[in-house]
Amino acid sequence: MTLTLRECLPDLVTELEALLRAENETALAEQVQFLEIVDRCRCGDRSCATIYTAPKPDGAWRGDLRNILLNTDGLTVLDILDERIVCIDMLDRDAITKKVHKLFP
Ligand SMILES: [Zn+2]
Numbered sequence: 001m002t003l004t005l006r007e008c009l010p011d012l013v014t015e016l017e018a019l020l021r022a023e024n025e026t027a028l029a030e031q032v033q034f035l036e037i038v039d040r041c042r043c044g045d046r047s048c049a050t051i052y053t054a055p056k057p058d059g060a061w062r063g064d065l066r067n068i069l070l071n072t073d074g075l076t077v078l079d080i081l082d083e084r085i086v087c088i089d090m091l092d093r094d095a096i097t098k099k100v101h102k103l104f105p
Contacts, residue, residue: 003036004035004036004037005053006034008103009096009099013033016078019071020068023068028078038056041089045091047092049093051088051090052086053088056087063082065081066080074091074092074093075090075093
């Protein structure tokens with residue numbers, strides 16, 4: 001079963017699209033609604049709601065990697081690999097954390 005960001009976290013989709021457009025990251029904004037959630041981070045930190053939108057590699061990501069820090073409650077950083085959003089790092093975003101942990105026990 002595939003979980004899309006749009007189905008699971010529609011408010012997050014709206015938020016990310018708006019913030020990316022505000023940063024003139026139009027191509028990335030257009031990806032957001034199509035992102036699939038592969039898994040969540042398993043670091044064990046209860047405030048962590050990080051989700052992978054591409055399979056996590058065994059080691060480091062390979063390719064052209066950059067990060068975008070977004071202005072949200074808590075902390076939100078997008079990992080962009082070869083201009084694809086591969087990970088959404090989120091910390092201290094309580095409402096989202098609850099949903100993510102429920103989706104991926
Ligand atoms: Zn984590």
